[in-house]
Amino acid sequence: MLRKIDKHSGVPAYLQIINQIKAEILLGNLKAGQQLPTVRELETIFDVNINTILKALERLKAEGLIASEQGIGYFVVKELSIDAEVVAAIKQLVSKLKSKQFDLYTTLVLVEEVWKNERI
Amino acid sequence: MLRKIDKHSGVPAYLQIINQIKAEILLGNLKAGQQLPTVRELETIFDVNINTILKALERLKAEGLIASEQGIGYFVVKELSIDAEVVAAIKQLVSKLKSKQFDLYTTLVLVEEVWKNERI
DNA sequence: TTTAGTGTTCTATATCTATAGAACAATATG
DNA sequence: CATATTGTTCTATAGATATAGAACACTAAA
Incomplete structure (x- = not known):
């Protein structure tokens, strides 16, 4: 469900990435324990530089939504189910x-x- | 109805200003012919620099939603009524x-x- | 042990966003 | 005409955002 960001919307790319991932978790499309695409795959999916990916993932980590394991990957940690x-x-x-x-x-x-x- | 922007949302201030004014026009709270607050009043209302105000107004002008008259002020031009x-x-x-x-x-x-x- | 595939860190550069400050131009009013 | 009020333009500066490129560190599997 993750897709290219809109580079002309004026909204910073790293924010659009955060929003997309958060929404997928909220909608139950990304569940706890599930692995995210690799950072280099995310680079292709969102069509932004790897540093922009890392900035977004860093924030999501700080929020406790995801976690990373070096050499393995990023994983969803917290589930945010909604009605x-x-x-x-x-x-x-x-x-x-x-x-x-x-x-x-x-x-x-x-x-x-x-x-x-x-x-x- | 116009109010301070959120400086920590990550969304550029000039975009937040555009969004607010556009929404007021859409909701019918700002009607065609009506004068906007002066640029220096808008500076206070939104709590941003005058150049940021001008950037937002410039874009709204380019869209044909508002027009300016030197020495007089800014006016709503197009009405965007919604259901x-x-x-x-x-x-x-x-x-x-x-x-x-x-x-x-x-x-x-x-x-x-x-x-x-x-x-x- | 070697290799491939992960995440991680760093530097340098360009562009966009926002502010401060100053000056100028047109209009309305006393 | 003089003044206050309005929009307009410009320069300089700081900070945020995004990219490119390179190298490093950990893990799993051949």
């Missing part, structure tokens, strides 16, 4: 917005703004 | 996630990932 109902609700909203021709950027901006402006 | 139903749907999702103690960052990451992974 299936929540995933369903998000899918439903995404579906509605896509059918109304919204683009992802606009959607994210709106969600953020509603989040910060509404007191619920 | 009230869409806003309601977003509010509903935000409400549900907040009640489940989700944080904004996790929410945005999930929405993005679901958007990119689901073919709908």
Whole structure:
């Protein structure tokens, strides 16, 4: 599920990488104990320099989400399971917005703004 | 509705400013013809340097969303109205996630990932 | 033991982002 | 006309981000 980052979004590459990996863990696509692709494979997958990969992995390690073993690889440590109902609700909203021709950027901006402006 | 940006999010300040203004226009809180705060007021509101403000306004101008008149100010040009139903749907999702103690960052990451992974 | 495949560390360089500070240009108002 | 308020332009500097390239360290397997 991991894919090329968007180099023109303005969001730092290492952050986009962190976000992708975190999301995969949240969605249950990466489970505890599972090994990540090697750093040199990640270099190809995300299409960034190895140092950028390392910066992202370092942060995820500091958060305790993953761990590394020299000579072996990186592994998911902590599982972050979320409610299936929540995933369903998000899918439903995404579906509605896509059918109304919204683009992802606009959607994210709106969600953020509603989040910060509404007191619920 | 415009507020301080988050200097520690890693997202460039000028992008956060663009996002906020765009969202206000989308939500109808800034309507066509309406004047924005002065650049020096925006400096205070967002808590960033005037050059960062200008960079953001420049981009919004290039997109045709706002226009400037020297000696007078910046004005909203294009209106981007969206379906009230869409806003309601977003509010509903935000409400549900907040009640489940989700944080904004996790929410945005999930929405993005679901958007990119689901073919709908 | 040797080799291939892992992660790890380091230096150097270029570009982007953000700030500070100063000055200039156009407009509206007294 | 003079002044205050607005946008505009410019230079210099610091820090963050990203890349390239090289070398080193640990592990597993031939």
